[in-house]
Structure formats: structure tokens, C-alpha cells
Amino acid sequence: MTERLVWQDVEKARSRIAPFARRTPVETCRTVDEACGGTVFLKCENFQRTGSFKFRGATNTIASLSPSERARGVYAPSSGNHAQAVALAAKLHGIPAYLVMPEDSNPTKVVATRGYGGRVVFCPATHEGRLEMAARVGEETGATLVHSHDDLRVIAGQGTAAWELIDEIGELDLLLAPVGGGGLLSGTLVAARHLLPHVTVMGCEPEGADDAARSLRTGVRVMDFVPRTIADGLRTPLGENGFEILRRDLDDIVLVSEKEIVNAMRFVWERAKLIIEPSSAVAVAPLLFGKVDVRGKRVGVILSGGNVDFGPYFAALEEQVHGSR
Amino acid sequence: MTERLVWQDVEKARSRIAPFARRTPVETCRTVDEACGGTVFLKCENFQRTGSFKFRGATNTIASLSPSERARGVYAPSSGNHAQAVALAAKLHGIPAYLVMPEDSNPTKVVATRGYGGRVVFCPATHEGRLEMAARVGEETGATLVHSHDDLRVIAGQGTAAWELIDEIGELDLLLAPVGGGGLLSGTLVAARHLLPHVTVMGCEPEGADDAARSLRTGVRVMDFVPRTIADGLRTPLGENGFEILRRDLDDIVLVSEKEIVNAMRFVWERAKLIIEPSSAVAVAPLLFGKVDVRGKRVGVILSGGNVDFGPYFAALEEQVHGSR
Numbered sequence: 001m002t003e004r005l006v007w008q009d010v011e012k013a014r015s016r017i018a019p020f021a022r023r024t025p026v027e028t029c030r031t032v033d034e035a036c037g038g039t040v041f042l043k044c045e046n047f048q049r050t051g052s053f054k055f056r057g058a059t060n061t062i063a064s065l066s067p068s069e070r071a072r073g074v075y076a077p078s079s080g081n082h083a084q085a086v087a088l089a090a091k092l093h094g095i096p097a098y099l100v101m102p103e104d105s106n107p108t109k110v111v112a113t114r115g116y117g118g119r120v121v122f123c124p125a126t127h128e129g130r131l132e133m134a135a136r137v138g139e140e141t142g143a144t145l146v147h148s149h150d151d152l153r154v155i156a157g158q159g160t161a162a163w164e165l166i167d168e169i170g171e172l173d174l175l176l177a178p179v180g181g182g183g184l185l186s187g188t189l190v191a192a193r194h195l196l197p198h199v200t201v202m203g204c205e206p207e208g209a210d211d212a213a214r215s216l217r218t219g220v221r222v223m224d225f226v227p228r229t230i231a232d233g234l235r236t237p238l239g240e241n242g243f244e245i246l247r248r249d250l251d252d253i254v255l256v257s258e259k260e261i262v263n264a265m266r267f268v269w270e271r272a273k274l275i276i277e278p279s280s281a282v283a284v285a286p287l288l289f290g291k292v293d294v295r296g297k298r299v300g301v302i303l304s305g306g307n308v309d310f311g312p313y314f315a316a317l318e319e320q321v322h323g324s325r
Numbered sequence: 326m327t328e329r330l331v332w333q334d335v336e337k338a339r340s341r342i343a344p345f346a347r348r349t350p351v352e353t354c355r356t357v358d359e360a361c362g363g364t365v366f367l368k369c370e371n372f373q374r375t376g377s378f379k380f381r382g383a384t385n386t387i388a389s390l391s392p393s394e395r396a397r398g399v400y401a402p403s404s405g406n407h408a409q410a411v412a413l414a415a416k417l418h419g420i421p422a423y424l425v426m427p428e429d430s431n432p433t434k435v436v437a438t439r440g441y442g443g444r445v446v447f448c449p450a451t452h453e454g455r456l457e458m459a460a461r462v463g464e465e466t467g468a469t470l471v472h473s474h475d476d477l478r479v480i481a482g483q484g485t486a487a488w489e490l491i492d493e494i495g496e497l498d499l500l501l502a503p504v505g506g507g508g509l510l511s512g513t514l515v516a517a518r519h520l521l522p523h524v525t526v527m528g529c530e531p532e533g534a535d536d537a538a539r540s541l542r543t544g545v546r547v548m549d550f551v552p553r554t555i556a557d558g559l560r561t562p563l564g565e566n567g568f569e570i571l572r573r574d575l576d577d578i579v580l581v582s583e584k585e586i587v588n589a590m591r592f593v594w595e596r597a598k599l600i601i602e603p604s605s606a607v608a609v610a611p612l613l614f615g616k617v618d619v620r621g622k623r624v625g626v627i628l629s630g631g632n633v634d635f636g637p638y639f640a641a642l643e644e645q646v647h648g649s650r
Contacts, residue, residue, distance in 0.1 A: 025350065025352070027350070027372075030347075030374070044598075046598040047352075047597075047598055049355070051598065230645070258646045259643075262639065262643055262646055266635060269633075269635060270600075270633075270635060272372075273371040273376065273600040273601075274598065274600065275595075275598040275600060306598035308594075308595075310591060310594060314587065314591050316637070317587055318587055321555055321583045321584065321586075
């Protein structure tokens with residue numbers, strides 16, 4: 001890595017995304033506080049446009065492109081939050097976006113991506129099929145790749161969520177963010193280290209996709225593993241840039257089980273009344289299940305997103321409503 | 326009705342509940358605005374303590390009791406949000422609360438009510454059984470009844486939500502609130518009429534429980550009907566006091582179908598990322614499905630609560646997680 005991400009990059013990202021991204025609210029929940037004994041501030045990226053923090057990094061990247069790059073548009077392989085984020089960020093900049101999505105993608109996500117103006121290109125649902133189709137789309141269109149997590153512009157954009165949280169709340173003892181590809185956590189780390197020199201920053205990762213924890217422990221980035229977690233946003237291996245940033249500065253990673261992820265998600269839905277997706281619940285679970293001692297402490301949590309597939313739930317509900325009339 | 330609820334009652338309620346109730350946030354959602362063409366402000370009583378606005382009225386009532394009344398405690402027949410609200414409000418005042426709940430109540434609600442310190446007394450799951458047991462509990466304990474919707478102290482308490490909304494947002498063209506027993510809507514009306522003389526206030530009611538609409542149309546309160554709606558908070562007949570207040574001052578009632586309720590709830594979950602219960606969705610549906618023209622207007626909506634039974638959803642999810650490991 002020749003370039004190094006610095007605080008000023010996050011600051012610049014903040015000005016770039018300001019006209020497009022939402023400054024998301026910070027919520028509190030008494031029941032969460034009572035459960036962990038600390039004072040918890042939830043940075044609600046589930047309220048971000050397109051439903052996740054991904055919109056920040058995508059917007060910062062697209063806003064950084066040269067006029068000639070913009071003219072050719074952008075592309076991204078993604079079946080999830082990143083696809084929607086790139087689609088909307090491109091639309092708001094008036095440029096085309098090509099989203100390479102596996103042919104077995106959730107139809108709701110395809111509809112959402114198209115709803116944001118994205119041009120969906122289907123690919124075979126294999127790693128190779130995806131790479132091949134992405135390369136072809138890049139070649140044929142001359143579009144620029146918007147990486148989902150390991151581009152420094154993307155990382156700088158993701159760091160703006162922590163910036164806003166700290167700007168609003170002030171001092172924190174601990175800051176938690178989920179880690180998958182590492183874009184959110186490394187951006188969070190760069191912002192937090194500058195703004196709050198004494199804060200402890202921890203990544204939160206599913207036991208079933210613990211490549212970041214293992215990579216940091218051994219000093220060698222684990223790239224070959226089969227993720228087993230419902231936190232679909234965290235199945236990606238840690239990126240190279242993210243790894244370097246975390247290795248230099250991160251305090252620790254805390255692992256949570258699948259059961260803890262599900263229970264934390266349910267707790268936040270039922271008690272905080274916020275829709276969060278499993279990946280976000282990964283950063284709440286350590287507080288609820290005693291994995292970190294936060295008694296008397298001020299804790300920030302980045303709730304990364306809220307894109308949940310409620311299809312089966314509502315199918316059952318509509319059945320019930322239909323049946324009762 | 327000899328007493329008449331006035332603005333000053335809402336003002337007094339506000340001071341009384343201030344140490345206990347949460348000043349809930351007002352949220353906005355770009356997708357909701359785009360769907361209706363207006364600017365919509367969602368007053369999030371789903372974030373209120375115990376998960377609904379009911380906590381306001383219960384707290385105002387209990388805080389108004391004399392020392393000797395307090396000593397004997399309070400009771401309330403309820404299987405829903407009111408039971409939890411009374412239980413917590415009583416606990417915070419250090420007095421006992423007896424909640425008369427049907428023996429077939431949702432176990433989650435019984436657990437929640439007990440979790441707030443309430444003493445649950447089961448009764449047969451019939452109208453008569455409930456009345457009989459409530460009367461017995463009242464006699465045996467000497468406790469004071471906290472009515473779920475038709476006591477003027479309760480109505481004044483519920484009006485504080487609209488007060489806060491208007492205090493924060495200022496001018497509104499239209500204010501929407503769901504109507505069941507009428508406590509929330511009539512309190513909202515008293516507050517809004519004083520603060521914003523030109524605002525239009527409309528009640529929102531399920532077609533399957535349209536007693537308020539029929540009562541106001543005919544001038545005779547409809548009390549004998551079988552509600553058919555998933556909006557369980559709105560199955561109660563309109564109360565006497567509520568009827569008088571609405572008859573005097575309400576602009577109109579808008580009816581929504583069961584399908585619209587379910588679709589509005591799904592829209593708010595998926596796009597606004599807020600957990601709301603069906604009763605709240607009743608006040609959002611008119612905006613999403615063109616029942617009122619709000620293009621270019623500023624619209625306030627009281628999201629009444631967010632207590633949803635996610636049991637079946639999570640049972641399926643846990644099954645899935647368990648199976649995948």
C-alpha cells in the first residue's frame with residue numbers, strides 16, 4: 001500500500017457527501033442502557049439513504065471522479081446494500097451505474113436497485129461468474145469500478161458516520177462497529193483516532209466469519225474461508241487496505257455467535273423499535289451479552305444498516321388478513 | 326359531560342409527565358415524502374416508554390392522584406399497551422398496579438407487564454368476565470381505575486404528544502392520528518386547536534372498525550359492533566368524552582382497508598426503518614394510498630406505538646440459523 005488514509009481524507013469526504021447523504025440521527029434506548037449498564041449512542045445508518053452506510057463511500061467515490069470518468073459511468077458487482085448505494089449515488093450525479101448481480105439475487109433487491117436508477121446486469125451465481133461479468137461490463141462500458149470496501153475513497157466516506165456521531169455526542173469511552181470487508185471499521189477507526197485520542201475502538205465480527213480476528217491475530221490476511229453467518233453484509237473477506245489500517249490501530253475484535261446476533265436483532269426491534277439488519281446486530285450483541293464491560297461508560301455503536309427481507313413475514317400476515325375478512 | 330377538557334389541562338399534563346415520559350423524536354423519511362408529495366413529520370410514540378403513547382395518559386392520571394388514592398394503588402383491565410403503560414407509570418410512582426388480563430393474553434405481553442412491576446390478575450376472555458374481575462379487583466384493593474381512553478386526565482396526557490410535535494416542527498397544514506377509543510385523537514385535537522388554529526385535524530380509522538366515523542356522521546355514538554381489523558389497538562368503541570370532543574372540533578375521519586394497513590406498515594418498516602404496529606400504520610396509509618391530498622403540504626402523523634409480536638418471525642429465523650450451523 002503506497003497511499004495512506006489520513007484524517008483529512010475523511011474531512012474531505014464529509015464535504016463531498018454533504019449535499020447527498022443524510023446526517024443520520026443518533027438514538028438512545030433506555031432498555032439497552034439497562035441491559036449493559038452503560039450509556040449507549042446508536043448511530044442510525046439504517047436511516048441512511050438506501051438503508052445503509054454504503055451510500056457514504058459510494059457517494060464519496062463517485063463525487064471524486066474526473067469529468068471524463070463520470071461520463072463513462074460506474075459499475076459494481078454486488079447483490080446487496082452496495083448495489084443500491086452505487087445506483088442512487090450515480091443517479092444523483094447524473095451518470096449511469098451498472099450493477100452486476102447474481103442471477104439468484106433476491107428479487108426485492110433487484111427491484112430496489114432498479115428503482116434507484118441502476119442498470120442491472122445478471123451474472124452466474126458463482127465467484128468466477130461474477131468476476132468475469134464484472135470485468136466484461138468494465139471493458140465494454142469503460143465505466144469505473146466502485147469497490148464495495150477496499151478503496152481509500154470508500155473507506156474515507158464510511159468514516160464520516162463516526163465523524164457525525166462524535167461531533168454530536170462528544171466524548172466516548174468505546175466505539176463499536178461491525179467488520180466484514182473492513183471498509184466501515186477502518187474508516188471509523190481513522191475518524192475516531194483523530195477526534196477522540198483516548199477512545200477504545202473495537203470491531204465486532206460473527207464467529208462464523210471470523211477472518212478479520214484471525215488475520216489480526218496471525219498478522220496474515222485470511223482470504224480463503226467459507227463464511228457461515230446470517231449477517232450477510234459481513235461474509236466478505238477483509239480487504240488489503242482495511243487490514244493495514246486495522247492492524248496499525250484497532251484495539252480489539254469481539255466475536256459473537258449466530259444465536260447472539262439473532263437475539264440482539266430481536267432486542268433492538270422489540271425494545272428500541274429500530275429495524276436493523278443482522279450485520280448491525282453484530283455490533284450490539286457484545287453489549288447485550290456481556291462480551292465487553294461497559295458499566296458506567298459512554299459507548300457509540302454504528303448501526304450499519306436496516307435492509308431486511310420481510311417478504312415471508314408479510315406473506316403470512318396478508319394471508320391472515322385475507323382469511324379474517 | 327360536565328367537565329370540559331381545555332388546553333390548560335394538556336399544559337399541566339406536560340409538566341406532570343415530564344420527569345417520567347420520554348420526549349420522543351420526530352423522524353422524517355424521504356421515501357414517504359416522495360410517495361405523497363408532502364413533507365411528513367412522524368412523531369415517534371413507538372419510541373415512548375413501554376412502546377406506545379399510552380404511557381403519557383397513564384402517567385398523567387397516576388401523577389394526579391391524591392396521597393390516599395396512591396396508597397391504595399391503581400388497576401386497569403387491558404391486554405395490550407395500556408397494561409404495560411399503567412404498570413410502569415405505577416412503578417415509577419412507587420405504587421402497586423393490578424392489571425386485569427384475559428387468560429388467553431399473549432404471553433409476551435404478560436411477561437412485559439410483569440417486567441414493569443405490574444401485578445397480573447387473569448380473567449375469563451369474555452367481555453363480562455373482564456368487567457366482573459375488574460370490579461372485584463377494584464373493590465378488594467380499593468385501587469383507582471386508570472381508564473384506557475375516556476378519562477379526561479388520560480386524554481390530556483395523550484395530547485402532550487401533539488404538543489411536543491408542534492413545539493418542535495411549528496406550522497402544520499394537516500395532523501393525522503389513529504382513532505380507536507378516541508383518547509389519542511381527542512387529546513391531539515385539543516392541543517392542536519390551541520397551538521395551530523388553522524391546522525386540519527383528521528382521525529384515521531380501519532374500515533373494519535369504523536364506529537367513530539359512523540358515530541360522527543349520525544351524531545349517535547355507535548357502541549355495539551364487532552371490530553374486524555388487525556389494528557388491535559383500534560378495536561375499542563369510541564368513548565363518551567372522546568366523542569364529545571371530536572364532534573365539536575374534528576375536521577374529518579379517513580377510513581383505510583386492511584390491505585392498506587398492512588402495506589403501510591410494511592412501507593414504514595422497509596423504507597423508514599421504524600417498527601410501528603398496525604394501529605400506527607392506519608395513520609400513515611392515507612398518505613401512501615392517496616386518501617388525502619397533501620401535495621406541497623406539511624403533515625404531522627402521530628405514530629402511536631410499536632409493540633409488534635415478532636415471535637413467529639424469530640422462531641422461523643432461529644430454526645434457520647440452527648439448521649445452517
